[in-house]
Amino acid sequence: xxxxxxxLAAIAFSAVTIxxxxxxxxxxxxTTKTSTDEEIATQIATNLYKSFTATIASDNNFSGVPAGNSxxxxxxxxxxxxxxxxxxxxxxxxxxxxxIKDVMKGxxxxxxxxxxxxxxxxxxTGEYTNTGFSPWLSSYKNTVKEHYALKITNPGLNxxxxxxxxxxxYDYTTRKDGERMVQNNTYNLKGLxxxxxxxxxxxxxxxxxxxxxxxxxxxxxxxxxxxxYLGNHRATVTFNGKSRDIEIx
Numbered sequence: 112x113x114x115x116x117x118x119l120a121a122i123a124f125s126a127v128t129i130x131x132x133x134x135x136x137x138x139x140x141x142t143t144k145t146s147t148d149e150e151i152a153t154q155i156a157t158n159l160y161k162s163f164t165a166t167i168a169s170d171n172n173f174s175g176v177p178a179g180n181s182x183x184x185x186x187x188x189x190x191x192x193x194x195x196x197x198x199x200x201x202x203x204x205x206x207x208x209x210x211i212k213d214v215m216k217g218x219x220x221x222x223x224x225x226x227x228x229x230x231x232x233x234x235x236t237g238e239y240t241n242t243g244f245s246p247w248l249s250s251y252k253n254t255v256k257e258h259y260a261l262k263i264t265n266p267g268l269n270x271x272x273x274x275x276x277x278x279x280x281y282d283y284t285t286r287k288d289g290e291r292m293v294q295n296n297t298y299n300l301k302g303l304x305x306x307x308x309x310x311x312x313x314x315x316x317x318x319x320x321x322x323x324x325x326x327x328x329x330x331x332x333x334x335x336x337x338x339x340y341l342g343n344h345r346a347t348v349t350f351n352g353k354s355r356d357i358e359i360x
Contacts, residue, residue: 148353148355149355149357151334151350152348152350152353152355152357153348153355153357153358153359155321155323155334155336155338155348155350156338156340156346156348156357156359157359157360159277159298159319159321159338160314160359162255162277162279163273163277163300163303188223188230188231188232188233188263189229189230189266191223191230192223192230193223193224193225193228193230194222194223194225195222195223196220196221196222197219197220197221197222197223198218198219198220199218199219199220200217200218201215201216201217201218201219201239202215202216203215203216210245210246211243211244211245211246212243212244213241213242213243213245214240214241214242214243215239215240215241216239216240217237217238217239217240217255218237218238218239219235219236219237220235220236220237221233221234221235222234224260224262231262231263232260232261232262232263232271233260233261234258234259234260234261235257235258235259235260235261235275236257236258237255237256237257237258238254238255238256238257239254239255240252240253240254241253241254241255244286245286246286247285247286247287248283248284248285248286249284249285249286249289250283250284251281251282251283251284252282253279253280253281253282254279254280255277255278255279256277256278256279257275257276257277257278258275258276259273259274259275259276259300260273260274260275261273264304269306269307269308270304270305270306270307270308271304271305271307272302272303272304272305272317273300273302273303273305273317274300274301274302274303275300276297276298276299276300277296277297277298277300278296278297278298279294279295279296280293280294280295280296281293281294281296281325282294290327290328291326291328292325292326292327292328293325293326294323294324294325295322295323295324295325296321296322296323297321297322297323298319298320298321299319299320299321300317300318300319301317301318301319301320302316302317302318303316303317303318303319303340304316304317304340306342311344313342313343313344314340314342314346314359315340315341315342315343316340316341316342317339317340318337318338318339318340319337319338319340320336320337321334321335321336321337321338322334322335323335333351334350334351335350335351336348336349336350336351337349341356344358344359344360345357345358345359346359
């Protein structure tokens with residue numbers, strides 16, 4: 112169950128990422144249009160939010176991953192022991208007739224951290240490779256590597272602080288016109304404060320520096336900037352010298 116969730120989340124995340132990051136978007140008829148600055152800024156912040164919350168702050172936590180206070184089908188950090196390793200390799204294939212094939216291989220590793228011999232968080236290291244095809248894409252290969260350190264700062268309210276990095280590569284070829292899109296991303300997370308009790312989860316503070324570059328149908332793109340999370344599902348995003356206040360949804 113966890114494997115299917117992770118796989119489908121990865122497909123949705125990556126499908127949305129490429130088109131807006133490369134300054135164009137495609138509708139169901141595969142026509143293109145230029146995205147506005149606000150659309151690009153919104154997608155930059157939203158993509159990280161969706162990927163990040165699907166990994167370590169998810170409501171769909173079927174894997175027993177330790178969380179701050181309340182958790183679905185899992186364990187609280189204070190139920191574990193200092194230095195305990197939770198290792199979760201996965202290898203999952205999802206098919207739907209001859210039209211969809213999705214293969215997800217990787218691993219999630221959690222090491223419980225402590226303060227004065229009391230568990231107060233964990234470090235997370237994860238990586239996966241996601242390959243396959245769909246009615247829209249003749250092929251895709253996505254790789255993601257993540258490393259986060261999570262500390263619970265208010266167990267009663269399930270408030271967490273996270274630092275770490277995420278590096279990803281997305282490589283697509285569209286089925287209709289054979290266009291290839293390649294995107295390389297690096298995020299550096301600094302002091303993100305997560306309200307794990309809110310629905311949906313809210314990043315109430317902290318920043319994420321990022322670089323996203325690659326090519327879309329032979330056209331190069333390169334975005335560099337910082338996401339500053341403001342709480343209430345809002346953020347300020349800078350990219351290539353521009354700044355936009357946006358809503359994350």
